[in-house]
Ligand SMILES: Nc1ncnc2c1ncn2[C@@H]1O[C@H](COP(=O)(O)OP(=O)(O)OP(=O)(O)O)[C@@H](O)[C@H]1O
């Protein structure tokens with residue numbers, strides 16, 4: 001069985017973070033492992049508290065995984081501070097990790113800051129250059145590129161700029177656009193749009209975590225980057241279209257019906 005590792009924060013309400021990643025990897029037929037960067041006390045309305053792992057404890061988790069069950073892909077989500085980012089970069093480099101998908105998580109759907117301001121430069125200098133793929137949403141791409149993004153043409157410029165700066169592929173997600181939810185992939189000098197109809201569902205807690213871990217799971221199974229993005233987009237669209245309605249705020253998605261027998265493997 002293929003394996004994937006999620007390095008991310010725990011979400012107590014189960015919609016985002018480590019919990020979304022385990023559900024997604026499992027539903028995509030991949031064995032999920034975890035290294036927890038932080039515990040969050042959060043629900044569909046907001047984040048109440050964050051307790052980070054110590055850098056030493058994060059290192060222990062990573063070494064325990066890499067020395068025993070080598071992951072076929074790695075997904076990285078919430079990492080709030082510079083010291084934790086440095087530990088991850090060091091271990092990924094030393095362990096020769098492959099198929100690294102970095103979701104540069106900055107704020108939650110409920111608008112809480114999930115990274116310290118001074119850690120953004122550590123993320124860009126130490127972690128993004130190790131990535132196979134980064135998956136910023138539009139606000140994150142604006143911070144990383146220093147560009148304002150208002151149109152498809154702006155998305156194309158920003159994706160290309162980020163890909164060239166960090167030497168990785170970039171999936172610029174269009175979930176924050178007003179009209180359709182079209183995502184843009186920049187890879188090896190070419191741009192490709194992945195079109196998605198906007199689904200009229202206010203429950204989008206964890207969409208970014210779910211998309212990036214679905215891509216990692218498909219890379220772990222040996223699909224190309226383009227095929228992995230295509231399959232992950234089908235997964236997120238299915239999970240949103242299943243219209244789960246839980247909680248008082250922006251609720252989680254329905255993983256059980258995300259694929260709806262679309263793929264047999
Ligand atoms: N209403 C929607 N209908 C269809 N697809 C959507 C919708 N909202 C988001 N998506 C898709 O979900 C994926 C995640 O995109 P989004 O831009 O929401 O990420 P994010 O902001 O990082 O997520 P999060 O809210 O978890 O931080 C993308 O493929 C995007 O196109």
Ligand SMILES: Cc1ncc(CO)c(N)n1
Nearest residue numbers: 009010011016017078108
């Ligand atoms: C732990 C965690 N990671 C990521 C997100 C982004 O949605 C969140 N809300 N919580």
